[in-house]
Amino acid sequence: MDIFDKVELQDCPICGGAGLLEEENGNSFYVACMDCGSRSVNIDYKEEAKREDAAQRAADLWNTGKVISSHPGE
Template structure:
C-alpha cells in the first residue's frame, strides 16, 4: 500500500497546495493561489521520489514555506 500524501491548506492564504515536480528530479509543494512554496527536494529514483514528496508535504503542513514576494 502506498502512503497517500495529504496536504493542508496554504499556511499563508489558505489556498490549495499542489505537489510540483520540476525536471524529473526535484519536487516542491506550491500554493495554487499565492505561489508560496517549500524548498525543493531532489530525488534520483522512484523510491527517493516518494520520500521526497512526503518530505515536502511535511514541510508544507508544518508551515515551513517561502512566501511569494510579488506585490509586497
C-alpha cells in the same frame, strides 16, 4: 496508487489556499499554493526508490508551515 494521491496537503499556511504537489525535472518535488504562489523548498532525489520519500518530505515541510512567500518584502 499514484504518489500524488498518497500525499496529503493542508491549506496554505500564508493565505489558506490550496497546495499543489509538483515534480520538477524528474528529480525533485515541491509544494506550491495555487492562490498566492508561496512554496516549499525543492526536495531532490537521485534514485527512483527515493522518489516517494522526497514527495512526502516536501509535503511535510508544507504542512508544518515551512514555506517561502512570494510577496515582496517578505
